[in-house]
Amino acid sequence: MEAVLTDYHVHLRPDEDGTPPERFFTAENADRYLAAAAGAGIAELGVSEHIHRFTEALTLWHHPFWEEQAHDDLDAYCEFVRRTELRLGIECDFVPGAEARTAELLGARDFDYVVGSVHFVGDVAVDHPGWDIWEGSGDPDEVWRRYFESLAACARSGLFDILAHPDLVKVWGRAHPLPERDPREFYEPAVEAIAESGIAVEVSTAGLRKPVGELYPARAFAEMCVEAGAAFALSSDAHRPSDVGFGYDRAVSWLRDLGVAEISTFERRRRRLEPLGG
Ligand SMILES: [Zn+2]
Ligand SMILES: [Zn+2]
Numbered sequence: 001m002e003a004v005l006t007d008y009h010v011h012l013r014p015d016e017d018g019t020p021p022e023r024f025f026t027a028e029n030a031d032r033y034l035a036a037a038a039g040a041g042i043a044e045l046g047v048s049e050h051i052h053r054f055t056e057a058l059t060l061w062h063h064p065f066w067e068e069q070a071h072d073d074l075d076a077y078c079e080f081v082r083r084t085e086l087r088l089g090i091e092c093d094f095v096p097g098a099e100a101r102t103a104e105l106l107g108a109r110d111f112d113y114v115v116g117s118v119h120f121v122g123d124v125a126v127d128h129p130g131w132d133i134w135e136g137s138g139d140p141d142e143v144w145r146r147y148f149e150s151l152a153a154c155a156r157s158g159l160f161d162i163l164a165h166p167d168l169v170k171v172w173g174r175a176h177p178l179p180e181r182d183p184r185e186f187y188e189p190a191v192e193a194i195a196e197s198g199i200a201v202e203v204s205t206a207g208l209r210k211p212v213g214e215l216y217p218a219r220a221f222a223e224m225c226v227e228a229g230a231a232f233a234l235s236s237d238a239h240r241p242s243d244v245g246f247g248y249d250r251a252v253s254w255l256r257d258l259g260v261a262e263i264s265t266f267e268r269r270r271r272r273l274e275p276l277g278g
Helices: 027-039 055-059 064-069 074-082 099-107 140-156 184-197 205-209 219-227 248-257
Strands: 044-050 087-093 113-117 200-204 232-235 262-267 270-275
Touching: 027 044, 044 113, 055 064, 055 099, 074 087, 087 099, 087 262, 113 140, 140 184, 184 219, 200 205, 200 219, 200 248, 205 248, 232 248
Parallel strands: 044 087, 087 113, 200 232, 232 262
Antiparallel strands: 262 270
16 A cells, blocks of 8 residues: 555635635635645645535534524535545534534535534634633633543544544643643543544644644644554645645654554545555
8 A cells, every 4th residue: 555645624715704615616726725735745635614614504503603604505515526636524513412413414415524623612612712712711620621521522423534633722822821730631531532433533733833833632642542542634724725734744753753654544434544654
């Protein structure tokens, strides 16, 4: 088998409000991403738009942020991606209580993979000014405990193939208080759920571009996943072509240091482990 690099968690457009899909869901834009991937030696490139950009998301959740963002048609997106060389994915939040509706929404489309995310804990988000979890109690033990419990539920739901940016709660780095306890205590329930569910753990270079300035997940989290026999997936979470494969030199040597020699690839929601390239 040939060694391979993947970039599966990729957005075709920025996160700003109101960007019309017609500007970004074009063959030319897909080609810009494909060219960037080819230049970075990435053989497997897929896109995973946020579920909350699509009106269908409102069958899962009625959060005001989603209501404001949900304009596009999910099937039009799927049809567009299928006309390109891109793998078809989606980034879908885990919405507690909406498991059956989420399964129905995802199962009705022929995705190559689904990236499962936790951005919100309850009604507030760990990475979202405006819906900021840190404006509440701000107790880091409480925030981290609740975040990793949600992540565990996300993994355990069985709805998703890849667990996105697994310790996103650290995104702001030292701008918010960090727990004093050994973070492994917080990781534990999530790693247990990862091991039980078999979901692939995303190594995301997006964290290198954020205030925290390090990969998702933290090394200790990844070590626990390795010990638990988890599979890994590799992505940049790019929102523009120039970020495709961002920081991969670092991510690949980091994975090799951990003893990870294989990476997950997906087709029609079937996973294969292939030798890690780069
Ligand atoms: Zn995300
Ligand atoms: Zn994303």
